[in-house]
Amino acid sequence: MTVGMSLELDRVRLSYTGTPVIDGLSLTVRPGEILVLTGPSGCGKSTVLRALAGLLTPDGGRVLADNAEVTTTSGDRGMVFQDNALLPWRTVRSNIELALRLRGEPRATRRGQAEHWIDELGLAGFGNYLPKSLSGGMRQRVQLARGLAGAPRAVMMDEPFGALDTQTRGAMQRLLIDAWRTHPTTIVFVTHDVDEALALGDRIVVLGRAGQPLRAVLEVSEPRTGQPREELRAEIIAALNHTVAA
């Protein structure tokens, strides 16, 4: 069985123009955990995910995947975004098959694997549909299938459920947990939603601004049991508020 890879940010600085968005961030993601990244809008969550995916090169420090420096994107490290990045002219099945091809799945087994993921994410019967004829929740399921299919050893997820209604969102969180239990991998999951963070994370990281990028790393004891966790919730909110006030 594939176990997830470790990811590490070692004193990382990330910039688009002159001023760094993230400066001096060190953080280790343990193999096979779900690490949630949260923090105020614009603090650099998506930027950190891009660096972990290899889409953005740090201008200071290092990004490591299984102790090897990340210099480019790799099929081993998948990404799932909030906005629907499905290819509109390809069917659900064909979108998933494409992801499998990019991960090196042999042609002969791609169709069967795609069907497996279609079933796994509750999309049975929709394989021939085009993305435009699916609901938002279903499109996100296809996105999840694409992110997880082919057993990448890490998947970065950028607010994948951010645009969904509360009920659909809860269902998607459960689907994700089930799929992750069946196909263990390392997940770095970005969300604004404290309850989503508590529902999913083994650990919850609160990011702040460039000068002091790491505000809190909170361990969730017995994660994903659906407990209310008022104390931890209060700690996250306090860390977030501290971030805003700084």
Ligand SMILES: Nc1ncnc2c1ncn2[C@@H]1O[C@H](COP(=O)(O)OP(=O)(O)OP(=O)(O)O)[C@@H](O)[C@H]1O
């Ligand atoms: N392509 C880009 N070019 C220039 N600046 C960018 C680019 N992408 C992001 N930024 C800037 O970097 C900072 C961090 O952006 P990022 O998207 O990582 O934040 P975020 O925490 O994901 O925010 P949100 O919660 O709104 O998604 C912001 O100030 C943003 O304006």
Ligand SMILES: [Mg+2]
């Ligand atoms: Mg973002």
